[in-house]
Amino acid sequence: MVSDKTDIQTxxxxxxxxxxxxxxxxxxxxxSASADVNLDEIKTTNVEWDTKPVIVYSMRDKTELxxxxxxxxxxxxxxxxxxxxxxxxxxxxxxxxxxxxxxxSLFKAEFVHCYDxxxxxxxxxTLETYDPSDPLLVEQAAMGAHVDISLDTVPRLLKNVLNEExxxxxxxxxxxxxxxxxxxSMLPECQDRxxxxxxxNTIDANDLVxxxxxxxxxxxxxxxxxxxxxxxxxxxxxxRSDEPFLFMTYDSHAGPNARYCPHxxxxxxxxxxxxxxxxxxxxxxxxxxxx
Numbered sequence: 001m002v003s004d005k006t007d008i009q010t011x012x013x014x015x016x017x018x019x020x021x022x023x024x025x026x027x028x029x030x031x032s033a034s035a036d037v038n039l040d041e042i043k044t045t046n047v048e049w050d051t052k053p054v055i056v057y058s059m060r061d062k063t064e065l066x067x068x069x070x071x072x073x074x075x076x077x078x079x080x081x082x083x084x085x086x087x088x089x090x091x092x093x094x095x096x097x098x099x100x101x102x103x104x105s106l107f108k109a110e111f112v113h114c115y116d117x118x119x120x121x122x123x124x125x126t127l128e129t130y131d132p133s134d135p136l137l138v139e140q141a142a143m144g145a146h147v148d149i150s151l152d153t154v155p156r157l158l159k160n161v162l163n164e165e166x167x168x169x170x171x172x173x174x175x176x177x178x179x180x181x182x183x184x185s186m187l188p189e190c191q192d193r194x195x196x197x198x199x200x201n202t203i204d205a206n207d208l209v210x211x212x213x214x215x216x217x218x219x220x221x222x223x224x225x226x227x228x229x230x231x232x233x234x235x236x237x238x239x240r241s242d243e244p245f246l247f248m249t250y251d252s253h254a255g256p257n258a259r260y261c262p263h264x265x266x267x268x269x270x271x272x273x274x275x276x277x278x279x280x281x282x283x284x285x286x287x288x289x290x291x
Contacts, residue, residue, distance in 0.1 A: 003237065008269055009054075010056055010266045010268070011053055012227075013050070013144045013264070014052055014226055014227040015049065016049060016050040017227075018048060027045060030215045031044070052227045054231075054266075056196045056235045058234070059234040059235065060236055067247070068257050070199045071259075071260060072246065072258075073247075074239070074244065074246070075102075079095065083095045083119075083281045084186050085119065085138060087136070092136060096283055099182045099285065100114050103287050107289050111286070116284040118281070118283075121139075121141075121278065121280075122192055122193045122279075123140060133216075141265040142264065144224050145198065145225040145262050145263070145264040146225060147225070149221070150210050150221040157179075174290055175291065176251070176288070176289050178248065179249040180246055180249065180287050181248075182245065182282060183195055183245040183281075184245075184281055185239055185241045189240055190241075191238075192276065194266065195265055195266075196266045197233065197234055197235075197245070198233050198261065199231070199232045202230050207226045207231070208224075209224050210222075225262045235266070
């Protein structure tokens with residue numbers, strides 16, 4: 001076990017700063033296993049990575065860091081559902097409800113809804129196993145420093161999540177809409193490919209590059225992050241399964257507060273040689289509070 005205060009020197013993949021992105025929008029195509037396509041005959045992406053050395057600082061015991069100010073934090077919360085690979089749809093639903101209850105309590109929210117859940121393992125995926133409509137799909141760790149959703153995509157997501165009555169109730173002055181992710185290790189401790197998060201206050205808006213992720217039947221616009229020497233990254237050494245992250249994907253409130261949080265998994269040079277591959281579960285939640 002490394003010190004809780006250990007900073008690590010590692011690398012992060014950033015989207016390359018290419019001129020032609022001004023003419024051809026970056027995209028990544030995600031065909032499903034059922035798609036009748038020959039991947040050798042189509043272009044699945046025009047995204048090029050720029051790998052940079054980065055120092056990732058320990059966030060443990062840094063009480064000055066917060067979700068409100070920096071875009072991320074960790075909390076102490078032991079799951080009663082014990083999510084794990086191979087869990088069934090009922091166990092997944094139970095875990096989603098548990099995360100909703102946690103956020104309702106933490107934010108004294110008027111409304112919380114978990115609209116998506118991702119299970120990940122640090123292992124390669126093949127097209128034959130990829131079905132994005134499968135709620136229990138185990139995906140590999142996401143590539144490239146990114147924000148899960150762009151500002152332009154948020155209105156469409158809200159209209160998909162909320163019914164007509166809820167739209168009329170909450171689309172009024174005095175309400176604050178936040179998209180908040182929870183991220184939890186499903187192993188007792190996460191050593192392999194831990195999650196790193198970038199302090200919102202160290203990001204220039206020009207660092208964000210809108211990118212289309214194209215799935216069967218829908219598109220999802222996200223942001224990839226260009227490298228900037230001012231960016232400051234954090235991780236949680238020896239992160240336990242009862243220390244989930246919360247991080248911001250969107251905040252409707254415009255002010256000094258953090259409105260999003262770029263994140264990515266990183267190589268951990270301090271991991272034990274026999275550390276098991278990372279297994280994690282994340283939920284994506286709409287949280288509505290009063291201003």
